[in-house]
Amino acid sequence: MNRRHTLSVIVVNEPGVLGRVAGLFSRRGFNIESISVGETDNPQRSCMTIVTTGDAPTIEQLTKQLNKMVDVIKVVDLTEEPIVARELALIKVNCSPAHRAEIEALIAPFRADVVDVGRNALIIQTVGREEKVAALVELLRPYGIRELLQTGVAAMQRSGAAGPVPVDKKEAHG
């Protein structure tokens, strides 16, 4: 049964690593819904948050293939874990001066911000879970969305949880 998985992949922070990881997905036929990358507190390492879909054997094979890469230090499947997962979206929406107050009222419950105002458009920034971002986008759609950019998910395990076991090379006995 296919389901969505959120993987946190700690990699060596070197040029070309993103390309290697992305290439693995395409050549072995795994799909990527989103990928976001950034340096961690240790500048030698980056963290990739990858959202992917697959059945259990596919995700198992994917994590094994990721672990095989020399540049990959750790893979954690956060799917079953208590996590904070957020993405950021920038939405440029049509907005005549007459509609500005209406739209500002509309986005207020989402705690979204207007970050740019033009004569006939606004740029709205929102940060949150994917469902929240999607709901806001749907509400704004009737006004006419000119551009939409989403960063992909960044996910972090909540403090206080026991902590997930890395899908580690040493734990791969099945």
Next chain:
Amino acid sequence: MTGAEMVAAALQAEGVEVVFGYPGGTVLPIYDALFRYNVRHVLVRHEQGAAHAAEGYAQSTGKVGVCIATSGPGATNLVTGIADAFLDSVPLVAITGNVARASMGTDAFQEADITGITTPITKHNFLVRDVHDLPRILKAAFHIAATGRPGPVLIDIPKDVQNSVDDFTYPDSVHLEGYNPNLRPHMQQLIKLAALIKASNRPLLYVGGGAIRAQTSEAVRTLAEKLHAPVVMTLKGLGAFPESHPLSLGMLGMHGSYAANHAVLECDLLLALGARFDDRVTGEVASFAPNATIAQIDVDPAEIGKNKPVDLPIVADLKRAIEALLPLVEEGNLLPQRQAWVDRCRHFAERFPFAYDRTATILKPQAVIETLHRLTHGNAFVVTDVGQHQMWAAQFYPVDAPHQFITSGGLGTMGFGLPAAIGVQIAHPKAQVILITGDASLQMTMQELATVAQYDLPIKVVIINNGFLGMVRQWQELFYEKRYAHSEVVSIPDFVKLAEAFRIHGARVDSMDGLDASIEHALAIPGPAVIDAIVDPQENVLPMVPPGAPLSAMIGWWSKEEEEQEQQREAALYGGRLT
């Protein structure tokens, strides 16, 4: 010390005896350093040959093979050999030059993004951006290539990095945070495996190339004998267990033996040792080993359950795992059910061996290979190319020693044979090295005959010349209603004259008369020889499991009636306890 000198010094520190390569603009500093450091170098005639020669060297010794090429076309010519090494888990270090850092990304002369190109076909690769990193990268490359599941590693060194100067200390070891192969077997899993073995009446060892890479033939043999279990081998596993041993059923899979494939169908416990359930082995994977509990030992966790779900996985170095397993299992030859199982397998091996028409007047390809086996006492290194002759070599030149049978299994690279044979002969100067090739395969890399001549390598090249891309022709006959689209090799060179053009002894044989004499003469002369054996163009490789079909669908030289009669007779003997 310059970066180029660091390369030469690192090769010496790693104990590299020989490198295979071809110079060019961006590796001139490295070539100059190799020259000054007296690193032995074999000049091939095409970079693909350098990669395959390094593979032949590595596969026949268990050591890391090294090849060198210049940037651009030199590097891209290595690609087929690197991919071949990747699929057959061959420890290989490929060193390429690249244009100077300032020119990279500008489409400079002879520039190619070789790390980008080889990322999918290397275990790992490096682009050296700073000469300061070079000692560590060289150490890491050899470490990664040789440990865990071996494989090719490429190091791309821009020319200005080769000329840069820095202090050189070659590290004794290297720590890679993301690379730490698990070698130690999990004891609980081994105890579970021992229990499965104890409960099994019909165990079968399915041995792959991993057993040869792990240098564990001795332990495999001890295990087979202790369990009293028959052994089947993949193409790449041939030699991991002696084929002359009574427990050997030979090769399994698409062109495997009846006994081997039926043992897979009938076993109740399949123990996969360094084998990866490749499609050429399993046929229809769902019906592979249908009655068996499957246990798999492999050093690569990603191979566990990749193609076929397994009941008991063990991630470990194969040698360590088997050695740890041995004290946990009991002697199986005392068990009557094991003896009955072995007897049944042996009976099938004797009743349905690899066979061909020995009464034919036309020269049969199998006869050439059997004759080679007889006249070399089964002791030669056998290197093959890819196609029908490769399968006949696997069937009719049984080998008893690991590293003895060298072939391109995973990638199936026509043109692999001649350069690989060069690597084998360089590694083993006094050994008898036979290349069994085809008229089409040889034409893919035949320029390496010049390398054979230059270094006076006493390789005996035997061309199974049927005037066709034989395996393609066979598939067209069987699956494309005999429409032989472009499989006939219309203009074949005169291989005898070709050999002579390279100042190599050449001879032609086209009948059983003279076959022995021709081969005996070639074996007796001190230098290289080419024998052009003109064989039956219509001969097919049998048995054959059609692609994607279950192993039970294998087509043989026997009739279905004969097979059924034999199965019934055996079932009666066996007491009908099979399923």
